[in-house]
Amino acid sequence: MVDQVIAFFKRIFAALGRGASVVIAWLFWPFRAAHGWYGNRNGVIKIPIAIALVFFIGLYGYFIWQTQVWTNFNPDYVKDYKFAERTLAAGQELPVPAPITTAAPAPSTTEPAVAAARSCQSSAIVDVSAGLIDYNVDQNAWISSMLLYRLGLFGMDWDSTPFLDNKASFQRGVNQAVRRTSVELVDSLGRVRGTSGIDANLQSARGNLQFDEYSWYFGLNPFGPKTPSPSYYRSAAESLRKFNASLALCNSVFDGRADNLIQFVDRIANDIGGTSAILRERSENYNGGWFDTRADDRFWFAYGQLYGYYGILSAAGADFSQVIRERNLTSLWNDTLLQTRAALRIQPMIISNGDESGWVMPSHLATMGFYVLRVRSNLVELRSVLDR
Template identity: 65%
Template sequence: MLDPIVNFFTRIFQWIGRGIGLVIGAILWPFLWAGRWYTHRGWILKTVLGLTIAGLVVLYGYFIWNTQVWTNFNPAYAEAYNFTQAPTAAPAQPAPSATAPVEGAADVEGEVKTCTTSAITQVAADLIDFNVNENAWISSMILYKLGFFGMDWDRTPFLDNKASFQRGVNQAIRRTSVELVDTLGRVRGTSQIDQNLQDARGAITFDEETWYFGLRPFGPKTPTPSFYRSAARSLRAFNDRLQKCEVVFNARADNLMQFVDRIASDIGSTSDMIRDRSQNYNSGWFDTRADDRFWFAYGQLYGYYGILVAAHHDFRQVIDSRGLGPLWDNVEGQLKAALAIRPLIISNGREDGWIMPTHLTTMGFYVLRVRSNLVEVRSVLDR
C-alpha cells in the first residue's frame, strides 16, 4: 500500500532534480558557449581577451575584498582615546594670538601660555583617516560607480553596506567641520575665519563619488579620497597651531548649545529617512534599500559617538558647571547601545509582524533616543 506514495514522492524529487539541472544549465550555458568560442580564436585575440578577463577578475576581487573587509572597525573606538587637558572657555576679548588656555594663563609679558589641542578636531581627523586611509573609499571606486550590470549597487542586497556606512560617518564629519569654521574656531561671529578650518570644510564637503576620470566635465579629475585626506591634514594643522596658541578654540556654552542643536537636527533628518522607509517599503528581507538606510544611520552614529565623547572633553568646564555630566553620559551610553546592533542581514519588516524582524525600526528608535537626549542637553544649556 505504500508503493504508490513512495512512487509519488520519487517522481516529485525527480522533477525537482530536473528543474535544478535546467536552471544550472541555463546559468552555465553562456560560459560554455564562450569557452567553445574562445578555443577556436587566434592566439592574438586569445591573449587580449585573456588579459582583459584576468584584469577584470583582479579588479573585482580587489573591489569585493574592500567592500567586505572593514579595517579597524571598532564600535567602542572612542574609549581608546586618552585626552589630556581640556581647553577652557575663551575670554571675551582675547589677545590676537591667544587661544583657550588650560590653566588660565596670564597675559603678563614674557609668561609662557600653555595651550592644548581640540579633541573634536582630533577625532574628526581620525575618522577621515579611518574612512580613506585605513579603508578604501568605496563610493568613488570605478566598479561601484558602474554598478551591478548597470544597476546602482545601493539597489542591490550586497556589496553596498560599507559604502553607506562610510557616507554616514562622513556626514558627521561634515557637520562638525561646518561648526568648527562657523563657531568653535572663532571668537565671535564677526571674527576672521581660520584658513585651515576653511580648507578642511571645503575639502570634506567635496562630492563623494568622483573617480580619476569623469564625463561632466570631460577629463581627468582629482578623486574624492584625495580631497578628504587634504581635509584631515588641514584639521591636524589647525590643532598644531592651537597647541602653539596661534589660534582659538572657543569652548563657550552658547557654542556648545549650537553644536548640540545642529547635531540633533542632523540625526533628526536621518530619523525621518528611516521612518519613511520603514512605513512605506516594509517588505522584510526583500527590501534591498533597507540596508543602505540602516548602515548610513549606523555610520552617522558611529561618527557622532567619537565626536560627542571629544566634545565632553573640550567643553568639560561648561558641562560640569551646568550639571550636564549624567545627561551627557546617558547620550554616550545610548550611542554605544545603538552601535551594538549589527545584524547579518537587514530586514525591514512590519512593526506588528511576527516572521520578519524590524531592524530598520529598531535603529530608528535608537536614533530618536539619542536625538531626544541631545534636545534635552540643549534645553539645559539654554536656561
C-alpha cells in the same frame, strides 16, 4: 495506494530536477559558448583576452575584499583618545611647567630671562574629525568612488542590491557626521563671533569635505579627468591637523562658549533627526523583511552617523568641559554618550525590514530608529538645560 503516492512524488522530484537542469544549463551557456569560441582562437587573440580576464578577476577580488573587510572597526575607538587626561577646555592656555633646578655655580654676569613659549589646549573635536577621515580613506578604501562600485551590478546601483554596499553606506554615514562638524567649526567654534575672521584651515577643510562622495579619476558630467573623493578628504584631514597645531601654539581660536555648544548640539540633533525620518519612512512603507534591498544601506548609514557622532560628542565633552561642569551637565552628558554607544551594539549579519508586529522577520530599521530617537531626545534635553 502507497505505490501511487510514491510514484506521484517521484514525478514531482523528476520534474524539479529537469527544471533545475534547464536553469543551470541556461546560466552556464554563455560561459560554455565563450569557452568554445576562445578555444578556437589563435594565440594572438587568446593572450590579450587572458590578460584582460586575469585583470578583471583581480580587480573584482580586490573590490570584494575591500567591501567585506572593515579594518580597525571599533565602536570603542573613543578610548584611544584618552579624553579623561585633558584638564582644560579647548583653546585655554596651558600652565607653564615649573623649571627644573639643578645645583650650579652662580653666573658671573646677569643674562635676561627667556620667556617660556605659550601653548594652548588643542581641540578634541578636531582630533576626532581628522581621525574619522583617516579611518575612512587611509585605514580603509573609500568604497563609494571605486570604479566597480560606480559601475554597479550589471549597471544596477549597488545600493539597490543586497550585496557589497554596507561598508559604503557606513562610510557615508561617518562622513556625514564629519561634514556637519566641519560646518560648525567654521561658522562658530573656530572663531570669536563678530570679532574674528574665518580660519583659513577650517574653511579649506569644510570645502574639501563637501566634495562629491562618488568621484573617481574620470567622469562624464563634466566629461574629463577628475580628482577622486579620497584625495579631497585627505586634504581636509590635513587642514584640520594644521588648525589644531596652530591652536596648540595659541595662534588660532576655539570659542568654547555655552551658546556655541547649544548651537552645536542643536545641529547634531537636527542632523540625526533627518536620519530618523528616513528610517521611519522605509520601515513604515516597505516591509520586505530580509528581501528589502534598500534596508541595509539605510541601516548602515544611520549606524555610521552614530559611530561618527559618538566620537565627536565625546570630544565635545572634553572641549566644553568647563561649560558642562558649570551647568551641572556631567551626568546628562555621560548618559547621552551611553545611549549613543548602546546603538552601536546592533550589528546584525543580515538587515531585515520586517513588520514591527511580525514574529518571523525582525525590524532592524525600527530598532535602529528607536536608538536614534533616544540619542536625539537626550540632545534636545541637553540643549534645553544649556539654554536656561
